[in-house]
Amino acid sequence: MGSAIWPTRVTTKQVWPWPLQLVEPVDDEDVVIRPEPQRRPGETTWLLSRDRPGTMVAKMRLTPERAVGPEHQRVHPGHEWFTVLSGTAVVYLADRRILVQEGQAAEFSTMVPHSFGAHDGPVEILTI
Helix, strand or coil, X not given: CCXXXXXXXXXXXXXXXXXXXXXXXXXXXXXXXXXXXXEECCEEEEECCCCEXXXXXXXXEECCCCCCCHHHCECCCCEEEEEEEECEEEEEECCEEEEEECCCEEEEECCCCEEEEECCCCEEEEEC
């Protein structure tokens, strides 16, 4: 049984105005991200997340013009994860050379010397 304060049934007359009162969007800038391409030789990047410490989501299109290989390896604090959307990526991880095919993902510590790029044509990746 309901009490005088809390009824047992809620009617649409009681609920209907709530969503309209709680959300009054002016535009969609707080929700929709419209990435602008950032270009460097052999690399185009679209940032797909807002600027927050420790988190970045991006789509990258890499071509064979991007410098990659043991001589271009670097280290930095963090962790790398990406999935290949199309094409094939090559990852140089210390003394290893690893191919990552479309539909596969790669994950590694960035404290290990590394570089990655396109293998035999353009590659598109989604990285977090």
